[in-house]
Amino acid sequence: MVLTETAGNVLVITLNRPAARNAATAQMALDMARILDEFEADDELFVAVLTGAGETFCSGMDLKAFLRGERPSIPGRGFLALTEAPPSKPIIAAVEGYALAGGFETMLACDLVVAAETAKFGIPEVKRGLVAAAGGLVTLPERTHRAVAVEMALTGDIYPAEFGQRNGFVNRITGAGEALDGALELAQKIAANGPLAVRVSKQIITESADWPSADKFSRQRVLSDPVFESSDAKEGAAAFAEKRDPQWTGR
CATH class of the missing domain: 1.10.12 (Lyase 2-enoyl-coa Hydratase; Chain  A, domain 2)
Incomplete structure (x- = not known):
């Protein structure tokens, strides 16, 4: 459910449950933990790009699995084994479509964000009686203004890509369908450095x-x-x- 491929010194990681909008499962978290460990240990890989299959980055936690008692987190490492313990090497999020709840928080755990102009962001946990505990409440205020973080957390509303760039948590905006290409271009610039x-x-x-x-x-x-x-x-x-x-x- 998580795929990898390399492009020179860049590792591309793809969340691969497009039929479920890449909603995160416990198995995906285990896959991510292994992949990120291998990325850290590989001296030939300098930068990672994280993206989602289909037209969605990640819609958050799989709520059906949550009702069965499953959580897509690793103790000490967080949601998808990333939000509490990002790798020491740079990681770039390439966002198409929705990055919501844990998906948005996974994006925030990345160092840089390249988003399609049609991307949508939000931490709607409060609409489900939950809290954005994977970084929405502690990481987002570090990436933007406190007032913006409070509004997003308390309303649970969905916001467009331009809002993300204007408020500091999106680096670059591309055309629809071009986020991965834009992220790879940025990754190659970084990978060319020491x-x-x-x-x-x-x-x-x-x-x-x-x-x-x-x-x-x-x-x-x-x-x-x-x-x-x-x-x-x-x-x-x-x-x-x-x-x-x-x-x-x-x-």
Whole structure:
């Protein structure tokens, strides 16, 4: 129910239940946990793109399975094994159609979002007597204004792609049916860069939000100094001087 393929140094992950609008199941969460672990461990893969089969990214939790006592989450890792513990490498959401509830929260767990102009977003859990506990209430306020997050969480309304871009949780908008191509183009730009530098840059941006102001640069140095001393840093400088493409090793 979750498919993978590679495009150079990019891993494409596809949620594959189109007949159910890619509603998430426990098996899908297990599949995602395995796939993300393999992605992290593979030195040849630099970036992942997450998308959905058919015309929907992910409509959230499979409510029929929920009534049977099933939850599409992994303890300590969250919804679809992603929302509480994203990979250290970059991951991009390519969104066509609906990204709702857990699907929207899965999208928020990605570092970048490329959405078709026809995409729709929302956390409608309150309409089902539930709360958006996979990131809608804690991650969304970090990605947009608090007032926007409160409105989305308390109304459960559905919003268009332009609203997402205007309010900071969508990076790029494409034509309908072109989100995956747009995400792959963005992924290839990232994958062309030094993978160690990219990974540490993401780590610093993520972790520094909780650092005291007085300690930000000292804490950054702990992470950034090894990058400056790495083989990739030397390779990047040599490739520039020799007017050639760098050959990264991630070390």
